[in-house]
Amino acid sequence: xxxxxxxxxxxxxxxxxxxxxxxxxxxxxxxxxxxxxxxxxxxxxxxxxxxxxxxxxxxxxxxxxxxxxxxxxxxxxxxxxxxxxxxxxxxxxxxxxxx
Amino acid sequence: xxxxxxxxxxxxxxxxxxxxxxxxxxxxxxxxxxxxxxxxxxxxxxxxxxxxxxxxxxxxxxxxxxxxxxxxxxxxxxxxxxxxxxxxxxxxxxxxxxxxxxxxxxxxxxxxxxxxxxxxxxxxxxxxxxxxxxxxxxxxxxxxxxxxxxxxxxxxxxxxxxxxxxxxxxxxxxxxxxxxxxxxxxxxxxxxxxxxxxxxxxxxxxxxxxxxxxxxxxxxxxxxxxxxxxxxxxxxxxxxxxxxxxxxxxxxxxxxxxxxxxxxxxxxxxxxxxxxxxxxxxxxxxxxxxxxxxxxxxxxxxxxxxxxxxxxxxxxxxxxxxxxxxxxxxxxxxxxxxxxxxxxxxxxxxxxxxxxxxxxxxxxxxxxxxxxxxxxxxxxxxxxxxxxxxxxxxxxxxxxxxxxxxxxxxxxxxxxxxxxxxxxxxxxxxxxxxxxxxxxxxxxxxxxxxxxxxxxxxxxxxxxxxxxxxxxxxxxxxxxxxxxxxxxxxxxxxxxxxxxxxxxxxxxxxxxxxxxxxxxxxxxxxxxxxxxxxxxxxxxxxxxxxxxxxxxxxxxxxxxxxxxxxxxxxxxxxxxxxxxxxxxxxxxxxxxxxxxxxxxxxxxxxxxxxxxxxxxxxxxxxxxxxxxx
Numbered sequence: 001x002x003x004x005x006x007x008x009x010x011x012x013x014x015x016x017x018x019x020x021x022x023x024x025x026x027x028x029x030x031x032x033x034x035x036x037x038x039x040x041x042x043x044x045x046x047x048x049x050x051x052x053x054x055x056x057x058x059x060x061x062x063x064x065x066x067x068x069x070x071x072x073x074x075x076x077x078x079x080x081x082x083x084x085x086x087x088x089x090x091x092x093x094x095x096x097x098x099x
Numbered sequence: 100x101x102x103x104x105x106x107x108x109x110x111x112x113x114x115x116x117x118x119x120x121x122x123x124x125x126x127x128x129x130x131x132x133x134x135x136x137x138x139x140x141x142x143x144x145x146x147x148x149x150x151x152x153x154x155x156x157x158x159x160x161x162x163x164x165x166x167x168x169x170x171x172x173x174x175x176x177x178x179x180x181x182x183x184x185x186x187x188x189x190x191x192x193x194x195x196x197x198x199x200x201x202x203x204x205x206x207x208x209x210x211x212x213x214x215x216x217x218x219x220x221x222x223x224x225x226x227x228x229x230x231x232x233x234x235x236x237x238x239x240x241x242x243x244x245x246x247x248x249x250x251x252x253x254x255x256x257x258x259x260x261x262x263x264x265x266x267x268x269x270x271x272x273x274x275x276x277x278x279x280x281x282x283x284x285x286x287x288x289x290x291x292x293x294x295x296x297x298x299x300x301x302x303x304x305x306x307x308x309x310x311x312x313x314x315x316x317x318x319x320x321x322x323x324x325x326x327x328x329x330x331x332x333x334x335x336x337x338x339x340x341x342x343x344x345x346x347x348x349x350x351x352x353x354x355x356x357x358x359x360x361x362x363x364x365x366x367x368x369x370x371x372x373x374x375x376x377x378x379x380x381x382x383x384x385x386x387x388x389x390x391x392x393x394x395x396x397x398x399x400x401x402x403x404x405x406x407x408x409x410x411x412x413x414x415x416x417x418x419x420x421x422x423x424x425x426x427x428x429x430x431x432x433x434x435x436x437x438x439x440x441x442x443x444x445x446x447x448x449x450x451x452x453x454x455x456x457x458x459x460x461x462x463x464x465x466x467x468x469x470x471x472x473x474x475x476x477x478x479x480x481x482x483x484x485x486x487x488x489x490x491x492x493x494x495x496x497x498x499x500x501x502x503x504x505x506x507x508x509x510x511x512x513x514x515x516x517x518x519x520x521x522x523x524x525x526x527x528x529x530x531x532x533x534x535x536x537x538x539x540x541x542x543x544x545x546x547x548x549x550x551x552x553x554x555x556x557x558x559x560x561x562x563x564x565x566x567x568x569x570x571x572x573x574x575x576x577x578x579x580x581x582x583x584x585x586x587x588x589x590x591x592x593x594x595x596x597x598x599x600x601x602x603x604x605x606x607x608x609x610x611x612x613x614x615x616x617x618x619x620x621x622x623x624x625x626x627x628x629x630x631x632x633x634x635x636x637x638x639x640x641x642x643x644x645x646x647x648x649x650x651x652x653x654x655x656x657x658x659x660x661x662x663x664x665x666x667x668x669x670x671x672x673x674x675x676x677x678x679x680x681x682x683x684x685x686x687x688x689x690x691x692x693x694x695x696x697x698x699x700x701x702x703x704x705x706x707x708x709x710x711x712x713x714x715x716x717x718x719x720x721x722x723x724x725x726x727x728x
Contacts, residue, residue: 021709030705095703 013040113227119220130216142195200562207558225251237298268340275337279327286320318378325361346451383423390416394527399646438494442486445566449480479567486570494574529618
């Protein structure tokens with residue numbers, strides 16, 4: 001099977017993820033879209049590793065997973081805290097840091 | 100010859116000054132006595148050195164002492180060295196002798212002042228600096244003392260600096276002196292650049308090799324220095340205001356010693372002036388101008404100290420004139436300097452004694468008839484008066500007539516002009532000094548009922564009596580057997596071929612006596628026969644008004660230097676604010692403005708930030724794509 005197809009899938013996932021981040025308001029959904037983008041990038045890494053025949057991309061994918069796991073922990077904690085204090089999970093409501 | 104004692108001349112008063120200033124209020128009780136004793140000890144060392152000098156042959160009398168190697172840079176070698184020769188010993192004895200008498204006088208005069216100790220510390224500092232000035236063996240050493248006396252003069256003029264006018268007078272003296280000091284430093288630099296040395300002996304030895312132009316430049320710069328320190332035209336304006344200092348200061352610094360430093364400088368540099376006739380003529384002209392200038396101011400002053408200050412200016416004019424007449428004049432300039440040191444210091448102390456008895460009143464129109472109340476002051480002041488107007492056999496007769504005589508004997512237009520100026524000055528001197536004496540001691544009393552004039556205590560009149568003795572006898576002693584001229588001959592090298600005498604000494608003396616008598620007679624008519632008004636009359640001629648304003652010297656300085664200087668500084672302030680500060684503020688305003696515009700991109704919405712990040716990433720990728728394509 002043509003390796004390029006994996007890249008198309010990765011590009012598609014990344015686009016869906018980035019559009020989701022920009023257009024959705026719910027923090028949980030935005031968060032999931034970020035994960036989608038990360039996984040799209042991971043897919044691209046792995047694909048390139050396969051195309052080039054070395055393990056660099058694989059290593060990078062593992063690395064991204066570890067970082068993503070940490071990020072999920074911290075991010076979810078923040079979202080939950082904001083929800084507790086504001087009774088809202090909309091990212092537009094948390095807009096105090098302006099001008 | 101070397102002598103290890105010279106340093107003590109300076110070190111003793113310097114030690115006293117340092118001790119009194121550092122010990123502070125603890126030394127209030129005994130500070131004045133210590134300072135007086137140290138000054139007297141310095142006088143003692145001077146007398147010992149003088150006696151040693153007398154016992155040696157005339158060309159062996161100079162002694163020197165090297166203190167330490169001061170500056171050693173390449174070919175520029177300056178040792179801190181002292182030299183005591185026939186010229187400097189005259190000054191040493193005058194400074195320490197008159198200085199000690201004035202210390203004694205000040206013990207009583209300043210007894211009611213809280214800061215008497217500080218006063219004596221400054222007096223000792225002055226004595227030390229002045230001795231360094233006359234003992235230094237190079238122009239650079241002299242310069243240190245020159246600045247030192249300037250500092251002491253500043254501190255003492257502004258001694259009562261709680262009065263703003265007095266503090267301003269001190270500053271004025273300092274600034275005017277700085278202008279002169281610039282001349283001295285330039286003279287030193289030119290001397291080093293052209294002759295490669297700044298020591299007196301070195302310059303004297305090399306002066307023959309230098310061009311006349313260079314020597315003239317050095318001479319003129321030395322003259323500038325002398326005009327600043329000796330209150331000569333055109334830097335004379337500070338001396339009248341310097342009378343803000345306590346009267347002993349006026350007597351010591353602004354009459355007897357410091358203001359004569361310029362004359363010392365010129366006589367000490369005789370080898371330069373003799374080789375630079377233009378500079379020498381300029382010296383004589385400056386002297387002649389100043390002697391008339393000071394005399395005219397002296398006629399119009401009602402403040403006894405300012406009248407005496409104007410007289411000092413005029414008498415120093417005589418000395419500078421004498422010093423500008425070349426080898427024949429140097430010795431007489433120094434002679435007049437020494438006799439003037441006696442009679443003018445004596446008269447200033449007399450003025451201080453009058454002020455002491457009259458509640459610090461200085462206006463002579465408020466005096467009158469004081470001779471009955473202050474007999475000793477009157478007697479000593481009177482002897483000083485007879486000396487200054489040149490009545491034989493008092494001191495001024497010998498010294499001033501000699502200068503007039505030498506001026507006439509220069510011959511030609513120059514001789515007649517300078518001689519006539521000196522003769523005219525003698526007449527005016529007689530007029531204004533008679534005016535001072537008559538207004539103060541003769542006539543009816545014009546003071547308030549509150550004043551209780553009384554004779555001053557013995558500590559004050561003893562120095563006055565001693566100085567009066569000096570003003571009686573010194574002239575005779577100096578001229579007897581040509582003693583001072585012979586004494587100074589190794590230093591100032593008088594011309595071997597004596598000049599043709601245009602006028603016989605007797606003729607000059609008679610002419611001088613006649614004009615003096617005329618001056619005295621006019622003053623007697625004006626101030627003894629007629630009643631002296633208590634308030635200065637206002638309906639006077641324009642000349643009197645100008646003379647009362649110090650011949651417009653301050654107005655001139657203000658119009659020519661002060662106001663343009665003020666304008667310049669104002670312009671510089673505007674430039675500084677507009678251009679330099681403007682550039683700095685402009686950068687700040689630009690940054691701030693840019694920031695406040697960019698602030699609007701900070702919406703606080705996470706999604707818009709994400710959008711910008713996305714667009715940025717796309718833009719970056721597009722850019723890379725375009726570049727690699």
